[in-house]
Amino acid sequence: xxxxxxxxxxxxxxxxxTAPDEASSLHAGGSRIGLFKGIDAITExxxxxxxxPDDRDNFDFRKIVDEGNxxxxxxxxxxxxxxGSGDSKMDNDEPHSISMMLWKGNxxxxxKIIALNCQxxxxxxxxxxxxxxxxxxxxxxxxxSSCASLNESTEVSDxxxxxxxxxxxxxxxxxxxxxxxxxxxxxxxxxxxxxxxSMLLMSLFLNPYFLLET
Amino acid sequence: MALVRSLNLFLAVxxxxxxxxxxxxxxxxxxxxxxxxxxxxGSLASQAPESARAGAESAAGNSAERPLWAPQEPxxxxxxxxxxxxxxxxxxxxxxxxxxxxxxxDREQIVDHFMEDPRFLDTVxxxxxxxxxxxxxxxxxxxxxxxxxxxxxxxQAIHAAQExxxxxxxxxxxxxxxxxYARPFVEPTNSAPLTLSLExxxxxxxxAIRKAIDTIEAAFINSKGEFDxxxxxxxxxxxxxxxxxxxxVLQLLPQDDSLDSPTFALNSLLDKGCKGPQGQGGAxxxxxxxxxxxxxxxxxxxxxxxxxxxxxxxxxxxxxFPGIKTRELPxxxxxxxxxxxxxxxxxxxxxxxxxxxxxxxxxINIVAPESHASDRHASDPSCQACHYKLDPVAGFFRYxxxxxxxxxxxxxxxxxxxxxxxxxxxxGYLDTWKASDSQxxxxxxxxxxxxxxxxxxxxxxxxxxxxxxxxxxxxxxxxRCLAKRLAEYFVSxxxxxxxxxxxxxxxxxxxxxASGLGFKRxxxxxxxxxxxxxxxxxAHICYDPPEAQAAGNRCEISFIIDKNCKSCHAGGxxxxxxxxxxxxxxxxxxxxxxxxxxxxxxxxxxxxxxxIKWLDENTHD
Numbered sequence: 001x002x003x004x005x006x007x008x009x010x011x012x013x014x015x016x017x018t019a020p021d022e023a024s025s026l027h028a029g030g031s032r033i034g035l036f037k038g039i040d041a042i043t044e045x046x047x048x049x050x051x052x053p054d055d056r057d058n059f060d061f062r063k064i065v066d067e068g069n070x071x072x073x074x075x076x077x078x079x080x081x082x083x084g085s086g087d088s089k090m091d092n093d094e095p096h097s098i099s100m101m102l103w104k105g106n107x108x109x110x111x112k113i114i115a116l117n118c119q120x121x122x123x124x125x126x127x128x129x130x131x132x133x134x135x136x137x138x139x140x141x142x143x144x145s146s147c148a149s150l151n152e153s154t155e156v157s158d159x160x161x162x163x164x165x166x167x168x169x170x171x172x173x174x175x176x177x178x179x180x181x182x183x184x185x186x187x188x189x190x191x192x193x194x195x196x197x198s199m200l201l202m203s204l205f206l207n208p209y210f211l212l213e214t
Numbered sequence: 215m216a217l218v219r220s221l222n223l224f225l226a227v228x229x230x231x232x233x234x235x236x237x238x239x240x241x242x243x244x245x246x247x248x249x250x251x252x253x254x255x256g257s258l259a260s261q262a263p264e265s266a267r268a269g270a271e272s273a274a275g276n277s278a279e280r281p282l283w284a285p286q287e288p289x290x291x292x293x294x295x296x297x298x299x300x301x302x303x304x305x306x307x308x309x310x311x312x313x314x315x316x317x318x319x320d321r322e323q324i325v326d327h328f329m330e331d332p333r334f335l336d337t338v339x340x341x342x343x344x345x346x347x348x349x350x351x352x353x354x355x356x357x358x359x360x361x362x363x364x365x366x367x368x369x370q371a372i373h374a375a376q377e378x379x380x381x382x383x384x385x386x387x388x389x390x391x392x393x394x395y396a397r398p399f400v401e402p403t404n405s406a407p408l409t410l411s412l413e414x415x416x417x418x419x420x421x422a423i424r425k426a427i428d429t430i431e432a433a434f435i436n437s438k439g440e441f442d443x444x445x446x447x448x449x450x451x452x453x454x455x456x457x458x459x460x461x462x463v464l465q466l467l468p469q470d471d472s473l474d475s476p477t478f479a480l481n482s483l484l485d486k487g488c489k490g491p492q493g494q495g496g497a498x499x500x501x502x503x504x505x506x507x508x509x510x511x512x513x514x515x516x517x518x519x520x521x522x523x524x525x526x527x528x529x530x531x532x533x534x535f536p537g538i539k540t541r542e543l544p545x546x547x548x549x550x551x552x553x554x555x556x557x558x559x560x561x562x563x564x565x566x567x568x569x570x571x572x573x574x575x576x577x578i579n580i581v582a583p584e585s586h587a588s589d590r591h592a593s594d595p596s597c598q599a600c601h602y603k604l605d606p607v608a609g610f611f612r613y614x615x616x617x618x619x620x621x622x623x624x625x626x627x628x629x630x631x632x633x634x635x636x637x638x639x640x641x642g643y644l645d646t647w648k649a650s651d652s653q654x655x656x657x658x659x660x661x662x663x664x665x666x667x668x669x670x671x672x673x674x675x676x677x678x679x680x681x682x683x684x685x686x687x688x689x690x691x692x693x694r695c696l697a698k699r700l701a702e703y704f705v706s707x708x709x710x711x712x713x714x715x716x717x718x719x720x721x722x723x724x725x726x727x728a729s730g731l732g733f734k735r736x737x738x739x740x741x742x743x744x745x746x747x748x749x750x751x752x753a754h755i756c757y758d759p760p761e762a763q764a765a766g767n768r769c770e771i772s773f774i775i776d777k778n779c780k781s782c783h784a785g786g787x788x789x790x791x792x793x794x795x796x797x798x799x800x801x802x803x804x805x806x807x808x809x810x811x812x813x814x815x816x817x818x819x820x821x822x823x824x825x826i827k828w829l830d831e832n833t834h835d
Contacts, residue, residue, distance in 0.1 A: 033706075033750075039351070040304070040351050040352055041304050044303075044304035044305050044306075045304075045306065047305070048305050048306055048307075048308040049308065049309070053308075053309075053310060057355075057356045058356065060352075062352075080351050081349050081350060081351050083348065083349070083350040083351060083364060084348055084350075084364065084546055084550055085347070085348075085550060086347040086348065086547075086550050086551060086565050086569070087347050087568075088343070088344040088345075088346075088347050088348065088349035136309060138309055139309075166295055166299070166306040166307060167291055167292070167294070167295035167306065167307045167313070168292055168295040168296055168299065168306060169292075170292065170749075
């Protein structure tokens with residue numbers, strides 16, 4: 001498990017995960033490329049791909065991040081606009097070790113909540129004290145088909161991928177992910193059902209195409 | 215190849231080897247054509263769609279104008295997804311979208327399709343707030359009013375977005391006078407016992423409002439039945455009465471700050487009641503009657519805007535209170551843009567220059583004109599670099615004190631830092647904006663220190679704020695700024711754009727009365743642009759129009775040179791030659807009017823700064 005979760009460190013180490021030559025020129029210009037999309041953009045992506053259409057409005061990733069933390073919410077640290085300042089600027093959009101730890105920790109929280117659905121696949125949902133939404137049936141069916149063991153069928157992989165990543169990431173990125181899964185099949189299947197699903201989700205949540213402006 | 219890449223990914227992920235491995239693993243070197251072919255949409259003709267040509271020419275009304283977008287390739291899946299996300303306020307493609315069908319359309323049809331989606335107007339609203347500098351998180355939410363209250367706070371943002379929806383006048387964004395948008399009325403939160411019915415509790419609020427108005431009115435009439443300014447003003451100034459009234463208003467309406475209009479109507483009441491010769495209550499009477507009828511209008515709207523009937527699902531559902539306009543900037547603006555006894559409205563002015571003119575006040579040398587040498591602000595050229603234009607804009611706010619209250623008709627002014635001017639010091643303060651050689655105000659948008667005619671001055675000193683917005687709306691710079699922000703918002707913040715391309719977009723959104731349509735066309739042009747479709751674009755290269763790319767990283771400045779230098783330097787400059795660039799830098803920054811370029815002519819500061827920065831960055835390597 002630890003070995004697989006090492007993916008997070010890939011992000012911790014990166015400076016944007018763009019190719020070096022481009023990274024330098026783009027960052028010189030102060031481009032948003034390589035910066036966090038921000039908490040609300042991530043919420044929108046999750047809503048669209050993983051949540052039941054009728055429940056979308058009721059899902060907000062902030063509520064996972066800030067649960068039980070009303071006084072001093074952490075969500076603004078994950079890339080948010082400073083409202084009412086006369087300057088439409090996003091704060092905390094620079095990836096660094098602290099913000100990466102925050103993202104990682106909160107994605108793990110979400111991944112674990114979703115993974116719990118192996119216990120009741122017919123009513124797949126995200127339930128916390130503040131959220132109660134059904135998962136998108138197509139995404140849920142694909143994801144939960146790996147509860148017993150890793151389901152590597154093309155349709156299933158595509159649906160899990162699209163549910164989280166949407167349709168913008170390059171096709172080769174999806175290919176790479178599939179190969180990564182198959183190369184690690186044994187290790188992944190050695191995990192418990194919930195660990196396996198968490199791991200699947202984390203490998204997408206920490207993908208730069210999900211998390212960062214590209 | 216794929217295997218090698220994925221091995222890299224595997225290594226990166228499982229061993230956390232190095233950032234470099236990650237870089238390779240993130241799939242940067244993908245062939246752009248790949249996803250395109252996979253979608254099997256290649257059979258559609260790559261000729262320019264009919265509508266592109268027709269649209270570009272007819273709307274331009276001038277066939278000589280360049281088409282806004284180049285002939286389009288068939289759509290790719292990734293482009294489709296990006297357009298969906300861009301035009302639907304962050305909501306990319308979803309399971310509900312029929313991608314197969316969509317990919318059978320050409321790119322223009324796809325853009326049109328997404329612009330029909332109600333979320334496109336949310337995007338426009340979001341852009342408007344972004345432009346105004348008050349973009350918020352979670353613009354739409356589950357609440358009763360559906361939209362973040364910031365949207366209601368800046369009615370121009372809602373107004374202009376609705377105009378885009380109806381192909382109306384998008385440039386209403388630049389109007390000071392705006393509708394006041396209603397939010398669904400919920401239960402009043404007054405002190406009436408909860409055992410009472412909703413109607414009774416509402417009636418209680420109504421009584422409270424009427425009573426507060428009566429209290430103010432009564433305070434202006436002394437025991438002998440005469441009008442008494444002093445007594446009334448004292449009463450009004452004590453926050454107790456004002457607060458009473460506000461509290462009453464708030465109880466009637468759902469949210470804390472939804473009604474700027476009555477707030478400022480009250481201010482005008484303050485002005486009228488307190489100014490004017492002692493004993494003459496006519497103006498006051500007019501004001502309080504107006505205020506009373508305003509509030510009665512609100513009261514009458516209660517049924518219409520009750521949450522049971524007034525439901526906001528999309529932007530088009532938002533309605534304005536009938537018969538009311540606000541001619542004020544929102545309270546939120548004033549709270550953020552505070553003024554102090556030393557700041558003299560400069561913070562507000564800096565906001566205006568940055569927001570509406572895209573001028574972030576990068577200091578550059580200026581040539582102080584001889585004739586104005588005695589002007590008090592001209593004393594130090596290094597300060598003048600910003601203050602020559604900052605202070606005259608600040609002047610538009612000269613009567614606005616704490617919280618934006620208008621002190622024009624009063625003999626005092628209170629700042630946000632609690633400092634107060636008496637009659638004499640008020641005069642002295644106002645002198646800051648008096649031109650030294652005349653009694654005229656040196657208040658306006660300054661383009662030139664030598665050619666006074668090039669500047670846009672305030673013409674009606676009794677309407678300073680309205681004058682500011684008149685100047686903003688009339689200025690070509692504000693539309694150019696709008697086009698620049700559009701490109702930032704819809705494509706990328708730091709991507710450079712060819713100047714002529716931005717001019718084309720500017721022309722679209724400047725079309726009188728058709729700016730809503732023009733706005734859509736400008737956005738359409740941006741998402742159909744080559745820049746938008748570029749994988750890993752180089753931020754210093756212009757991809758639109760297609761021919762601009764050949765200019766390499768010069769595209770950012772070639773327009774500026776054409777515009778400002780070509781008339782005299784027809785041959786242009788050899789930008790390969792470092793000594794030429796150094797000479798240009800010197801000439802652009804010289805404070806000596808005989809050396810400074812363009813020779814005895816003005817050049818917009820923003821363009822001079824761009825050119826200087828570019829030369830500076832490209833001279834030393």
